[in-house]
Amino acid sequence: MMSMVDITLKNEVYREATAEGIIRLRRETVRRIIEGRVEKGDVFTISKIAAINAVKKTPELIPLCHNIPITHVNVEFKVLDEEHILCRVTVKTTAKTGVEMEAITGVSVALLNVWDLVKKYEKDEEGQYPITRIESIRVISKIKKTFSEAQSD
Numbered sequence: 248m249m250s251m252v253d254i255t256l257k258n259e260v261y262r263e264a265t266a267e268g269i270i271r272l273r274r275e276t277v278r279r280i281i282e283g284r285v286e287k288g289d290v291f292t293i294s295k296i297a298a299i300n301a302v303k304k305t306p307e308l309i310p311l312c313h314n315i316p317i318t319h320v321n322v323e324f325k326v327l328d329e330e331h332i333l334c335r336v337t338v339k340t341t342a343k344t345g346v347e348m349e350a351i352t353g354v355s356v357a358l359l360n361v362w363d364l365v366k367k368y369e370k371d372e373e374g375q376y377p378i379t380r381i382e383s384i385r386v387i388s389k390i391k392k393t394f395s396e397a398q399s400d
Contacts, residue, residue: 251311257343261392266350267335268384270358274329276368280361281326287364294360295322298336301356305349315342317349322357330378334358335387347386354384 272280280290287293299320306314319339327333336353338346358381362369369379392400 249311251313252344254313254343259341259343261339261341261390261396262345263337263339263388263390264345264347264350264386265335265337265388266347266354266384266386267333268354268358269327269382270332270334270361271330271378271380271382272332272361272365273369273378276365277326277329277332279368280332280365285364286367290361290364291324293364294324294334294357297360298322298334298353298357302336302338302349302353305352308352309348312348313342313344315340315344315346315349317346320353322353324357332361334361337388345389345391347389351384351386355381358384 279285283289299322302320303317306312317338317340321337323335325333334354334357336350336357338349338353340346362379362381369376371377
């Protein structure tokens, strides 16, 4: 039997989830991103917008995911070293169920968008991607609080 989890009788509470993931790129590509020399535009800004859009569309992509009100999305990028960029997405809501799937979806789409924006620089002479890799996507934090607990923070 397939169905959405029944959350009808659950109370709305403050919920927050943070997910992160890493993209591995050629050193030259990371340098291009940092220096703003990517032909398609500002990689981090465009990918942040893609992540926010993905968070809002998660229930359309994940069939049994509840459609919940998103109250905040924060997207951060951090260059870890010469070949790795980290993306971290935090999603907040006041709802009957959590926002982990939204956070994971945001990270996934942000990193896919980075790949799309820089794929021209990542291909080898046969048109393959021997270096490029998205890895380690995971939920790193999940918070659930009553409204009174959230307000006292």
